[in-house]
Amino acid sequence: MERIPILKMGSFLLVTIQVDMHDQLAMTLQDDLTARIVSDRASGVLIDISSLDVVDSFIGRMLGNIAAMARVLDAETVVVGMQPSVAITLVELGLSLPGIRTALNVDRGMELLRAGNNGDSNAGRENG
Amino acid sequence: MPVVKTVELPLTRQEDVVAVRQRTRSLGVEIGLTIVDQTKIVTAASELARNTVIHGGGGKATIEIVKEASKQGLRLTFEDCGPGIPDLERAMQDGYTSGAGLGLGLGGSKRLCNDFAIESKVGKGTRVTIARWKA
Ligand SMILES: Nc1ncnc2c1ncn2[C@@H]1O[C@H](COP(=O)(O)OP(=O)(O)O)[C@@H](O)[C@H]1O
Ligand SMILES: [Mg+2]
Secondary structure, three states, X not given: OOOOOOEEEOOEEEEEOOOOOOHHHHHHHHHHHHHHHHHOOOOEEEEEOOOOOOOOHHHHHHHHHHHHHHHHOOOEEEEEOOOHHHHHHHHHHOOOXXXXXXXXXXXXXXXXXXXXXXXXXXXXXXXX | OOEEEEEEEEEOOHHHHHHHXXXXXXXXXXXXXXXXXXXXXXXXXXXXXXXXXXXXXXXXEEEEEXXXXXXXXXXXXXXXXXXXXXXXXXXHOOOOOOOOOOOOHHHHHHHHOOEEEEEEEXXXXXXXXXXXXXX
């Protein structure tokens, strides 16, 4: 079966989405990642979406689900590399990706994970 | 409205949604839409194509390059002969879903396009037409 590969680096799991995923492939990735967080005792998940030129509500929901499940399993999720046109479109679509931490690129994302800061992406809300 | 080019694609399986996204993107590039406008119409196409497959029980997509006066654009039509939508106003609302979705497909697609039209008859089917014009 077609699958998106998941790499392990220390206590982190790394995923680079490079294909235009159909819905079942996205669901499989969500399930695989959840299983790997447990089996690899991962403390962080980094998802690189820099190759994705579209994120619709289905993929957005998948990213949110991964982050929510990771949190329950005591792991942090960072989504990196979102293209500006994708970010603009997501806002207009009405998807704000609550609870998802984002970073500009893989390096920044890794820094966030290493810092092990468990706050969520909407840090401003916590203070307000 | 003069149609310069027409592409028809089946929408029966999940993989067909991917094909609609890719064809919409390549036609958007062909007429010179900006990256942001391409991304907006491709995202709307993805939402509506999935609706046709999942809620409509399958159908087809028609992607056209259209000309009006001196402007060019992409017009997309999604049609199915599925159950139809009993309450269109409610279906258009953000967050309303009869299934397990996020309920952003119809409302979001409308925001992402310049033109949006939906016709639906219970027991007959649904047709959604959207267009994005070159700025
Ligand atoms: N082609 C269609 N045929 C029948 N019902 C549809 C169709 N498209 C949309 N709907 C109805 O409108 C609702 C809202 O659609 P949408 O905004 O895309 O949200 P979602 O797909 O996440 O449920 C759907 O849950 C469904 O009840
Ligand atoms: Mg939908």
